[in-house]
Amino acid sequence: MTVRELKKRETWRLVHGTALRLMTERGFDAVSVDDIVAAAGISRRTFFNYFAGKESVVFDPDPGDPELWDRLLAERPAGEPLWISLRELLLGYTAATAERMILQRQVRAASPELAGCTREVADRFWDAIRAWAPADLSDFRLDLTVNAARTVLNTACPHWAADTGITGLHALIRAGFDTLDWTTDESRTPVRS
Amino acid sequence: MTVRELKKRETWRLVHGTALRLMTERGFDAVSVDDIVAAAGISRRTFFNYFAGKESVVFDPDPGDPELWDRLLAERPAGEPLWISLRELLLGYTAATAERMILQRQVRAASPELAGCTREVADRFWDAIRAWAPADLSDFRLDLTVNAARTVLNTACPHWAADTGITGLHALIRAGFDTLDWTTDESRTPVRS
DNA sequence: GGTGCAAGTTGCACTGAGTGCAAGAGAGCT
DNA sequence: AGCTCTCTTGCACTCAGTGCAACTTGCACC
Structure with a gap:
């Protein structure tokens, strides 16, 4: 497992976890992609490198x-x-x-x-x-x-x-x-x- | 059946038919709501009075x-x-x-x-x-x-x-x-x- | 037939999702 | 170190969808 792959998994889980936490608090629609990336500390564009859309962050399988x-x-x-x-x-x-x-x-x-x-x-x-x-x-x-x-x-x-x-x-x-x-x-x- | 209801059905079927015709030609993503309303001769805002979203125009049931x-x-x-x-x-x-x-x-x-x-x-x-x-x-x-x-x-x-x-x-x-x-x-x- | 109301239409301005591109930062290899 | 490939980022853009206020039109009641 290379460092890159490891970082990618880490980031995936960070963004995923952050997004689902926010959504349980406020609901799916009330959380914008901007909210997620701000809370996770990544750029908006990177979010869409990891997830095809906002729904994907909820339903995509874990990289493992x-x-x-x-x-x-x-x-x-x-x-x-x-x-x-x-x-x-x-x-x-x-x-x-x-x-x-x-x-x-x-x-x-x-x-x-x-x-x-x-x-x-x-x-x-x-x-x-x-x-x-x-x-x-x-x-x-x-x-x-x-x-x-x-x-x-x-x-x-x-x-x-x-x-x-x-x-x-x-x-x-x-x-x-x-x-x-x-x-x-x-x-x-x-x-x- | 009042005139209003009749007109509403007519418009619904006009927009629906127009949209599906365009989509069979070009595909769902390649047809914008603007394309549909231009072809059907209604305003963009009216489209969303009839349909909750672009997908609805494909899948909503006929008013009848x-x-x-x-x-x-x-x-x-x-x-x-x-x-x-x-x-x-x-x-x-x-x-x-x-x-x-x-x-x-x-x-x-x-x-x-x-x-x-x-x-x-x-x-x-x-x-x-x-x-x-x-x-x-x-x-x-x-x-x-x-x-x-x-x-x-x-x-x-x-x-x-x-x-x-x-x-x-x-x-x-x-x-x-x-x-x-x-x-x-x-x-x-x-x-x- | 006019008058008032309710329903439907429209334009406008705005938010937010999603994408293409090109430049920059960092991992990995020799 | 230097080179390359991957990932990240910012920017600018398109398009979906919404709130609002003005306008039009069907409809009912007098």
């Missing part, structure tokens, strides 16, 4: 995340059903980045304007999974399965009570994976009265 | 859509499983707005910058469904089921081949609903080799 993904993906045993793998990957990732998840949760709580933004976890995580997943599925089936897992997380997050910690999120994720694993059992199929 | 939703929702028989209702609602909605779907498809094709934007169909359609759906489900189960249907559509759209027309999209939607209706049957559960 790709290694984490590789580790999590390597841990999955061969022959495991994809749906189960996806569940375990999500549980593993959210456990390893619990502080980040909670921080993002707080930013959302303080920023109703982010309501429509569904990127709960970095898009690139899903790209990595898609690249790793078995190729014997049709593209459509694969996309659908991965997107269903994504939906479980995206649905779980807004239902995640603040006082339950990361285990509260995990319970919702597990429940979501169980629910979407529909059986033909009538009792599990919601029916309109 | 709420009536359509009401009609589609009223057609669903009591006692029908929610999952089936959702499938039929999606098929009905996309059939009734086929030209719009195809137009949006073209805008996307010309605008790679919209790739991350998952609003294939108006958010308010989903809000209407959520409000209509049975209340005896837990919030989480209901959200999850509705979001799963949404995922089917959002996954189907990018896989939708341009030359197949709206029936091509319908085939994908049906396949998606069938796929997500997982059984415990091993043969339908993707397994990593």
